[in-house]
Amino acid sequence: MSFSLAIVVPAYNEAQVIGSFHARLGAVLDGIDASARVVYIDDGSSDDTWPMLGAIAAQDARVEALRLSRNFGKEAAMTAGLDAVDADAVVVIDADLQDPPELIPELIARWLDGHDVVYATRAERAGETRTKKITSAAFYRLMERLSDTPLPRDTGDFRLLSRRAVEALRGLRERQRFMKGLFAWIGYRQTAVTYYRDARYAGTTKWNYWRLTNLAVEGITSFSTAPLRAATWLGVSAAALAFLYGVWVLLKALVWGDPVRGYPTLMVVILFLGGAQLLALGVIGEYVGRTYAESKRRPLYYIESRHGGLLRSADRAPPRTPD
Template sequence: MRVTQPNADTSTEGAPTDAPRATRAAKVGEQKLISILVPMYNEEQMIDLFFDRMEEALRGLDCRFEFICVNDGSRDRTHEMLLKRAAQDARIVVINLTRNFGKEAALTAALDFSSGDAVIPIDADLQDPPDLIAQFIAKWREGYDVVYGVRRQRLADTFGKRTTAGAFYGLFNQLSDVKIPADAGDYRLMDRSVVENIKRLPERNRFMKGLFAWVGGRSTAIEFARQTRAAGESKWNYWRLWNFALEGITSFSTAPLKIWSYVGLGVAVIGCLFAAYLMVLVVVRGVDVPGYASIMVAVLVLGGLQLLSLGLIGEYIGRVYMETKQRPAYLVADVTGLKVRPLRQRAPLPENSAHEG
């Protein structure tokens, strides 16, 4: 694994700085608390493997740790197995959501309930190596606000998935003022100041990679090879990835809406030129121009463009509609092992079902 420190001087994550603001060396006898955030959906095959690997990776680190595990409406024994683990390990907090709200909402819940000096989101499938946590903490102690992992190799991904992922990052960075480093996922360390800024953001439709980049902070990257999934099956298919990409672009850019103004102008200019050409043929050369074929082509092309533009506008209107409802991003069924109630949360805790340790 190689540490990458770009040398641009800016406050955005897309172009991290080469020097941290100040070091975070712990005082004598003081141990920082790190919150490990783990959204889970149907991960019963991974739970024991995950915690065993985490135990190995965290052994010997001069920090205290808590695990904020969010059960995102799993249909298998994920919640039951998490409760069993929490009974054996006081560091584990289990947040059980009322249904499946999606990974972004589950990660939002984990952020809301975390209390560490820094947080590290990580997937339970172990594709992102836990061994990298030691390097994250070392760079954070040098003074960086954000230390994010960049996938140098994507061993588990097909050629199609690698290609579409690269196309998405390229398109997103072209259309949006917020730049996301290519091949950077959710796996990162964020200082508490960054977490509090993220928690202040009110939107319900949440594209976390974009939000992480939007809040900024002094950042640096560490490259790693993304591994194959240790057990179980991926929850992501191409349709879900497409919707995820659409969510990201429409959440951080209005460029697709502006593009249609230029498309309309271009079509109008082409239409005028074509009309002038037909007039020349009829008036000057006396050519009898059949109109049926050209009319059909014009109707189909313009009709297709109009439907496409209406669909795009509908995506934005739909997101505005959902935001105006002000529904919480998630709802909590019960909580196990929580030591301190969060100062800011998006949904009230059910008093009759929360189990605080």
Template sequence: MTALVTIVIPVFNERAVLPALHRRLAEVLAAAGERSELLFVDDGSDDGSGPWLEALAAEDSRVSLLSLSRNFGKEAAVSAGLDHARGEAVIVIDADLQDPPELIPELLRRWREGFDIVYTVRASRRGESWLKVGSARWFYRVMGRLSAVPVPADAGDYRLLSRRAVDAVRALPESHRYLKGLYAWVGFPQACVTYHREARAAGKSKWSYWRLWNHALDGITSFSAAPLKLATWLGLATSTLAFLYGLYLLLRTLLYGNPVPGYPSLLIVVLFLGGVQLICLGIIGEYLGRTYDESKRRPLYLVKGYRPGADD
């Protein structure tokens, strides 16, 4: 009997694209002759995605439906999918059809060659603004320099994990999860597949720039202490400059006197030092806040319902 392949699909308000997604996944898996489980994770959708998926699960025995109690975010939804996936190979794919299901046979081929993680790298990103593409490229470059664990640049969530890679990721307990970094951290043999990312088939992105910024902070603070070190060096450099400037003012006063009070320069120095202190406190606060969240040990997600499909 061939190995079971689980496709994990996090869903949040994707009702418009779900029929096309299911059709294309079914066609690809049927052509490949794979035993498959389609595990949809409904992350608190309120656009009718939940009822449609329930009806689909009743019709298609391969479909499993995991419904979360509310919207916990994509990282939590993917983690929930990994926790409930039963396959020997697990593929994570977005529901918006930007990641082509037709790439699945190539991912499986590389897995059968012995790779535990097969990640995909986006050669191009259609339908996305230059600002989003540019900021993503910038973030991956910064992350690569700051992180002690190399995180592949321009790699998305679309990837395959072997059973032992899934179990390794599941064993990691943090609640502020940056999954791309966790996939890199667990190690194991990894391979890369390059593809051209399509525009969304329907609907609109749920990732605002504010959410992307917070996601980037999660990635940096989870895998690097460099910002804390930067705050230390910034404080040291500022103190050195302030000392040198004070020495300069002292010598100038002794040699030439000081007929005009230095109120403007004093104000500039005070504001500069205050700004540096606030930046350093903000960096420390980001790490402290995440430590506080981790100490509460709240579950990453709560399940409202789970309907497993057939696994044969």
């Protein structure tokens, strides 16, 4: 069976690994009976990633690359890659070689069985600290409970998408993007392939705990209103406790009198209620901020330059949904 295959590879400051990655990816594509193309998206790298992609594109006719006008983030870079491709099957994979390109034939086999999304689930995560493994596992299990669209556990962005799955994703143009959630939200037939994730081949990770925390907040607020509901129940609980305590103070004054004591207790109550109110306002502020960002309807990315023969569709502004 002959089909077209596109590989979308977001990259940010991956000069130390991009050559080795493409060598392994090229060897895999040589063994696949498909019309293949590779689309690299340089997300505003500050190292030699872009010149190296130019050299790779000059040597391999299957390679096309586009450079974003600045660092828009991985979610926008993946979106740019999905906007640029036109293929029967599309594989999204990182360039750091933690996700092995050699798994692509197995993803294709599952797709040929009739699945629209074949995601790679990590059985083991080599080269990561125990803290990172624990927090990552906790995040996926938290999202499983909070979101109306449960995310597959221990699953990153490495996956294969059918043509209709890619078309569905192109219609989702929200600015606050959490791609793992969007991949799950579109539905269709989805299945998993389990693999052992390798340690980073070279270079350093771009995902520190601060950026991972922001991504977690993005995912929770994008696919769940549970924090708002929790803030509501926190307010109700605080009000109920304050009312019960007020009744207790009144009864105590009526039965035993009130010798003008209780300043520490008063401060505890004030601080508790004030903290609950500020927490609720902070949660509401997160959602209001995201609504404000969406209302501006800015483009998700801009393309600065390109190597290779990218489809002209990449030049066009992304489709906009009606107001």
